[in-house]
Amino acid sequence: MTGVQFSKYSLMRDFTLQSYRSLILAFQQSGYRFQAFEEMMTAPAEGKSVVMRHDVDELAWNALKMAQLEKSLGVRATYFFRIVKQSNVPEVIKQIVELGHEVGYHYEDLALAEGDEDKAIKSFEEHLAYFRQFYPVKSVCMHGSSTSQYDNRLLWKERRLSDYGLVGEPYLSVDFGKVYYLTDTGYAWDGGKYATRDVVASPFELRFHATAQIVDCIEHGAFPKKALILAHTLWTDNRLQWYWLHLREFLRNNVKLMAKNSPAVARFYKMLVELYWKK
Numbered sequence: 262m263t264g265v266q267f268s269k270y271s272l273m274r275d276f277t278l279q280s281y282r283s284l285i286l287a288f289q290q291s292g293y294r295f296q297a298f299e300e301m302m303t304a305p306a307e308g309k310s311v312v313m314r315h316d317v318d319e320l321a322w323n324a325l326k327m328a329q330l331e332k333s334l335g336v337r338a339t340y341f342f343r344i345v346k347q348s349n350v351p352e353v354i355k356q357i358v359e360l361g362h363e364v365g366y367h368y369e370d371l372a373l374a375e376g377d378e379d380k381a382i383k384s385f386e387e388h389l390a391y392f393r394q395f396y397p398v399k400s401v402c403m404h405g406s407s408t409s410q411y412d413n414r415l416l417w418k419e420r421r422l423s424d425y426g427l428v429g430e431p432y433l434s435v436d437f438g439k440v441y442y443l444t445d446t447g448y449a450w451d452g453g454k455y456a457t458r459d460v461v462a463s464p465f466e467l468r469f470h471a472t473a474q475i476v477d478c479i480e481h482g483a484f485p486k487k488a489l490i491l492a493h494t495l496w497t498d499n500r501l502q503w504y505w506l507h508l509r510e511f512l513r514n515n516v517k518l519m520a521k522n523s524p525a526v527a528r529f530y531k532m533l534v535e536l537y538w539k540k
């Protein structure tokens with residue numbers, strides 16, 4: 262979809278809890294069922310269905326707000342937590358489990374172990390056991406680790422998910438030829454050009470920028486029947502946080518684009534990221 266869409270939502274600030282709510286309601290009013298990722302793997306819904314996947318890269322308390330909103334609308338979603346302190350907040354994980362959502366592990370062990378596979382699988386097992394204290398984790402999902410040379414998925418080159426009691430990994434277990442994939446990476450639904458590894462090949466022709474365009478598409482019955490939607494935790498009704506995050510994402514998107522052509526910018530960006538995530 263191109264061009265400016267005028268709808269009842271177009272004057273709203275996007276990527277707020279209010280716009281997130283409008284998205285969920287549009288799906289529900291058009292007969293979509295929400296499933297957690299583990300359910301999609303073990304008992305996929307017939308007919309129209311959506312999986313709401315949240316990668317909790319940071320701002321864990323925002324995840325809780327999204328989880329509460331979903332609960333109030335009768336939606337079960339999936340939250341993937343990282344082991345880093347910005348994501349791994351036990352109080353938040355516990356409350357999200359209590360709200361009835363699925364919790365999974367957002368792994369980055371190969372990048373953390375600088376490519377050492379033995380070390381990575383050992384830490385993967387430890388971290389999985391850690392998250393299983395809160396929830397019987399059956400799903401894992403790689404973190405993109407955009408500044409690392411290591412692709413975390415390579416952990417599965419010679420291993421099976423089932424050996425770890427797992428039923429699915431979105432990047433390995435989903436046929437994106439049949440399931441439409443949407444991601445809010447970089448604070449836009451068409452920010453794919455900023456993503457490093459978080460990309461999938463898709464035959465679907467739809468393109469969206471703003472949430473209101475997705476809502477319009479659903480309301481017109483033109484949205485695919487099956488979808489997996491990745492929404493990070495940057496959705497907020499707090500104005501100050503919203504402006505700050507938009508500025509940060511704007512700068513980050515541009516630095517990431519420049520880094521693709523300039524090793525010096527890439528090194529600088531990697532340094533900033535390492536400083537930010539330092540434990």
Ligand SMILES: [Zn+2]
Nearest residue numbers: 316318404405
């Ligand atoms: Zn991530």
